[in-house]
Amino acid sequence: MAPIISINRLSKTYSDGFKALDNVSFDIEEGEILALLGPNGAGKTTLISIICGITNPSGGQVTVSGHDVVTEFRETRGEIGLVPQELTTDMFETVFNTVSFSRGLHGKSPDPDYIDQVLKDLSLFDKRDNTLRELSGGMKRRVLIAKALSHQPRILFLDEPTAGVDVALRKDMWQLVGRLRKTGVTIILTTHYIEEAQGIADRVGIINRGKLLFVEEKNALMRKLGRKQLTIELLEPIGAIPASLDSYSLTLGDGGKELVYDYELGSEDGEIARLLLAIDAAGLRFDDVSTRQTSLEDIFVSLIGDAA
Numbered sequence: 001m002a003p004i005i006s007i008n009r010l011s012k013t014y015s016d017g018f019k020a021l022d023n024v025s026f027d028i029e030e031g032e033i034l035a036l037l038g039p040n041g042a043g044k045t046t047l048i049s050i051i052c053g054i055t056n057p058s059g060g061q062v063t064v065s066g067h068d069v070v071t072e073f074r075e076t077r078g079e080i081g082l083v084p085q086e087l088t089t090d091m092f093e094t095v096f097n098t099v100s101f102s103r104g105l106h107g108k109s110p111d112p113d114y115i116d117q118v119l120k121d122l123s124l125f126d127k128r129d130n131t132l133r134e135l136s137g138g139m140k141r142r143v144l145i146a147k148a149l150s151h152q153p154r155i156l157f158l159d160e161p162t163a164g165v166d167v168a169l170r171k172d173m174w175q176l177v178g179r180l181r182k183t184g185v186t187i188i189l190t191t192h193y194i195e196e197a198q199g200i201a202d203r204v205g206i207i208n209r210g211k212l213l214f215v216e217e218k219n220a221l222m223r224k225l226g227r228k229q230l231t232i233e234l235l236e237p238i239g240a241i242p243a244s245l246d247s248y249s250l251t252l253g254d255g256g257k258e259l260v261y262d263y264e265l266g267s268e269d270g271e272i273a274r275l276l277l278a279i280d281a282a283g284l285r286f287d288d289v290s291t292r293q294t295s296l297e298d299i300f301v302s303l304i305g306d307a308a
């Protein structure tokens with residue numbers, strides 16, 4: 001199947017000479033959830049803005065369903081819903097009218113039943129006739145999503161949808177993303193909550209200083225870069241690791257009370273049993289063994305370093 005979005009050698013240099021995107025290429029498949037991660041200023045919003053036709057690229061090309069986002073803007077924009085970071089709308093308008101108006105802007109005929117359903121899905125229906133200025137910050141966020149869904153897009157961009165929202169709303173948002181995915185909507189999100197990206201995304205792309213470091217299937221990424229750590233708590237602290245354990249990559253922690261063993265995912269089977277026997281043979285006694293697996297966050301921090 002042809003990708004729903006195709007990004008080819010995309011670059012963006014702003015008028016002040018700043019290069020925000022540098023030769024970025026990748027495809028997005030229909031129906032997937034892609035999380036774009038990167039530190040502040042990495043170029044995520046610039047990339048989204050170009051795909052949505054809000055910002056012009058300096059070089060390269062983006063197609064949405066085979067249409068060029070610059071020369072065939074009308075076709076591509078109709079396919080896309082964008083949830084921006086901030087609300088810029090008439091605060092004196094009602095919730096229903098605001099969302100309905102957004103649908104009209106995309107050239108779709110009015111469909112009050114559909115708009116009411118979107119409001120119900122977002123728990124906004126009882127605020128339907130309230131003006132936006134009467135809503136809480138979290139409810140305004142929901143209006144942003146309702147606007148983005150107003151014209152039944154096939155692709156939804158969520159630019160930091162959960163930044164600064166409370167736990168309940170964040171949970172609602174992820175549930176909504178899950179429901180939308182079931183209807184076949186392609187979802188691209190940026191987030192600083194990496195553990196949430198780990199939970200929901202099919203693929204993860206990491207952008208740093210305008211360059212795409214990689215886009216990879218999440219589970220493959222975890223297998224490739226993920227490591228496990230086994231911590232063995234010793235009954236008596238030791239000053240140094242016995243030479244007989246040299247062949248294992250061990251470090252000493254917690255003032256000599258812990259032996260920490262780093263290993264690759266998948267290599268654990270016989271290896272750990274052998275290590276424990278070797279520790280026993282070295283005369284060390286231990287009373288607890290625990291494991292910890294690298295998270296997407298650990299991988300992100302190790303790739304991006306201090307910039308994260």
Ligand SMILES: Nc1ncnc2c1ncn2[C@@H]1O[C@H](COP(=O)(O)OP(=O)(O)OP(=O)(O)O)[C@@H](O)[C@H]1O
Nearest residue numbers: 014016018020038039040041042043044045046047
């Ligand atoms: N209109 C502009 N003119 C000049 N530079 C800009 C403009 N818009 C963005 N930039 C710069 O381009 C870089 C990328 O910005 P962008 O908003 O794409 O980053 P981001 O990854 O979305 O960051 P954040 O996580 O903070 O939202 C930043 O250094 C930013 O200052």
